[in-house]
Amino acid sequence: MIFLKICILVVTLSLAVLQLAHCKTKSNEFDFFTFTQVWPMVACLKDRSEEYKCHISRNVTGWTIHGLWPSGGRSSKGPTFCNNSSKFNESAVEKLLPELDVYWPNLQSETTRDDFWAYEWSKHGTCAKLVKETRNEYLYFKKALDLFQQINFTGILTDIGVIPDDNKLYDVLNILNKITPRLSKVKGVKPRLSCYKYKEQFYLNSVIICFTKQFEMTSCLPTPRDNRLYFKSLKDIRKIEKVENLVNNDNLISCPRDNLVKYPTIRYD
Numbered sequence: 001m002i003f004l005k006i007c008i009l010v011v012t013l014s015l016a017v018l019q020l021a022h023c024k025t026k027s028n029e030f031d032f033f034t035f036t037q038v039w040p041m042v043a044c045l046k047d048r049s050e051e052y053k054c055h056i057s058r059n060v061t062g063w064t065i066h067g068l069w070p071s072g073g074r075s076s077k078g079p080t081f082c083n084n085s086s087k088f089n090e091s092a093v094e095k096l097l098p099e100l101d102v103y104w105p106n107l108q109s110e111t112t113r114d115d116f117w118a119y120e121w122s123k124h125g126t127c128a129k130l131v132k133e134t135r136n137e138y139l140y141f142k143k144a145l146d147l148f149q150q151i152n153f154t155g156i157l158t159d160i161g162v163i164p165d166d167n168k169l170y171d172v173l174n175i176l177n178k179i180t181p182r183l184s185k186v187k188g189v190k191p192r193l194s195c196y197k198y199k200e201q202f203y204l205n206s207v208i209i210c211f212t213k214q215f216e217m218t219s220c221l222p223t224p225r226d227n228r229l230y231f232k233s234l235k236d237i238r239k240i241e242k243v244e245n246l247v248n249n250d251n252l253i254s255c256p257r258d259n260l261v262k263y264p265t266i267r268y269d
């Protein structure tokens with residue numbers, strides 16, 4: 001009897017250990033990458049309303065990278081800070097610095113040049129190691145720069161006649177509809193645009209594009225995992241409709257009802 005009890009205890013304990021190990025690896029899992037670019041002038045607008053100062057170097061003349069983020073997985077937001085011992089190492093990306101300075105600049109003037117890269121690396125880059133193409137620091141930053149070149153949002157906007165202008169209002173839904181076929185050949189896959197409200201005026205803030213772990217463009221929501229959840233039973237059909245609605249309406253984030261936004265020129269100081 002005592003033996004049986006001990007045995008059950010041991011089995012329970014080992015199950016717990018197994019589960020713990022399972023949870024631990026699972027928590028770093030993700031489903032897709034979110035790649036975000038920002039319009040630096042609007043990023044600065046935001047920053048200027050807060051405590052830190054913003055500085056745009058004269059080398060920065062177009063859209064810039066915010067980050068490449070492992071997304072989805074167990075928490076829909078994706079894993080973060082997957083290895084705090086893995087510190088950002090500038091020498092590892094030395095060859096990329098000329099490009100990083102211009103396309104992935106740190107706009108906060110009260111922090112060092114490396115701070116933004118170091119933060120993005122610790123928070124997101126360390127979680128991208130599970131994917132071969134982003135398995136180390138150099139490859140992670142290189143991949144983000146490659147995606148940036150591949151997408152060239154500054155060029156796409158210029159092509160459709162959307163040029164920074166301090167006196168003009170642009171229709172963000174119209175922009176979304178025009179850029180979609182230029183960005184993606186995959187039917188139904190749409191980029192997302194986000195707006196930022198500052199002093200009662202809305203501004204074009206960022207473009208968000210999602211990629212599979214093989215770096216094919218994909219929808220940001222729902223993830224395959226979410227789909228499995230929603231397709232469990234026919235009773236869930238209403239939930240499925242809900243998710244699809246969300247996807248259709250979710251491509252404009254925090255934008256105004258009339259869709260009119262500013263796209264200001266970059267000012268250097």
Ligand SMILES: *[C@@H]1O[C@H](CO)[C@@H](O)[C@H](O)[C@H]1NC(C)=O
Binds near residue numbers: 057059101102
């Ligand atoms: C701007 O670009 C020039 C030429 O590539 C370079 O010498 C300079 O260091 C850059 N400045 C900054 C602030 O990145």
Ligand SMILES: *[C@@H]1O[C@H](CO)[C@@H](O)[C@H](O)[C@H]1NC(C)=O
Binds near residue numbers: 081084
């Ligand atoms: C890693 O660092 C982040 C940010 O400083 C912190 O929030 C998190 O708790 C740390 N994780 C561990 C496991 O120490």
Ligand SMILES: *[C@@H]1O[C@H](CO)[C@@H](O)[C@H](O)[C@H]1NC(C)=O
Binds near residue numbers: 083085
């Ligand atoms: C975390 O990073 C350190 C330093 O780069 C490395 O030695 C270690 O193997 C990493 N741990 C995991 C679980 O990848």
Ligand SMILES: *[C@@H]1O[C@H](CO)[C@@H](O)[C@H](O)[C@H]1NC(C)=O
Binds near residue numbers: 089090091092
């Ligand atoms: C930083 O990167 C360089 C170049 O890849 C490498 O030689 C060096 O060992 C790295 N330093 C650390 C602390 O990992």
Ligand SMILES: *[C@@H]1O[C@H](CO)[C@@H](O)[C@H](O)[C@H]1NC(C)=O
Binds near residue numbers: 152155156158
């Ligand atoms: C984007 O395209 C424009 C031309 O439309 C070009 O001037 C610019 O250098 C390109 N940017 C990148 C990062 O390739």
